[in-house]
Amino acid sequence: MTKTSTKASGQVSEIDRLIELASDEKPHSSPRSSKIEEISASRGRSSNHALSLEDRKEPAPSMWRVLLQLRVLLPYLSRVLPLLERGVLGTNVLGGGGASHAPSADTSRFDRGIEDLQGAHRDLTTLLKSQTADIQQLQEQMTWLSRSLELETQRQEEISESVAALRRLVRAWAILVTVLLVALLGAVLFLTLSRVG
Numbered sequence: 011m012t013k014t015s016t017k018a019s020g021q022v023s024e025i026d027r028l029i030e031l032a033s034d035e036k037p038h039s040s041p042r043s044s045k046i047e048e049i050s051a052s053r054g055r056s057s058n059h060a061l062s063l064e065d066r067k068e069p070a071p072s073m074w075r076v077l078l079q080l081r082v083l084l085p086y087l088s089r090v091l092p093l094l095e096r097g098v099l100g101t102n103v104l105g106g107g108g109a110s111h112a113p114s115a116d117t118s119r120f121d122r123g124i125e126d127l128q129g130a131h132r133d134l135t136t137l138l139k140s141q142t143a144d145i146q147q148l149q150e151q152m153t154w155l156s157r158s159l160e161l162e163t164q165r166q167e168e169i170s171e172s173v174a175a176l177r178r179l180v181r182a183w184a185i186l187v188t189v190l191l192v193a194l195l196g197a198v199l200f201l202t203l204s205r206v207g
Contacts, residue, residue, distance in 0.1 A: 093117065096117075
């Protein structure tokens with residue numbers, strides 16, 4: 011039980027120390043802060059511009075404190091800025107050429123992916139153009155078919171009208187021929203009856 015309580019008190023003391031370091035106040039009692047106080051006292055506080063968090067007496071955080079807190083982000087920013095620069099500006103000023111620069115991130119996979127997307131876009135554009143041409147040809151064929159259908163309908167109407175006129179003519183001729191035949195038979199019958207009688 012003593013090991014766990016010592017471990018817990020060790021964790022608490024580390025947590026307390028971190029809280030004290032993060033706060034704006036001066037840490038109360040830690041071996042490190044006492045060493046810093048001794049060093050600064052031995053120097054006679056000649057370095058007032060030193061970047062120690064323990065020397066701060068003002069309640070508002072200064073620019074140095076904010077910059078010290080942001081230094082954790084510097085490795086990430088050094089990797090992200092060349093990518094942003096290359097993507098947004100199309101240049102590579104930050105990551106260019108010197109031996110003192112950190113190696114830039116490998117973007118070959120992204121470049122290949124972008125090239126693949128551009129190729130697919132070109133293929134889709136070509137396919138869309140060919141389909142547009144096919145659709146235009148189909149529209150032309152449909153207009154031609156609709157015109158030919160209209161012409162065919164007009165022809166059929168003309169043919170049906172001429173057939174109806176021909177039927178009327180045939181009926182009129184049939185009636186005329188029948189009347190003439192009846193008249194001829196009547197005349198022949200009348201002549202034969204008048205000779206006989």
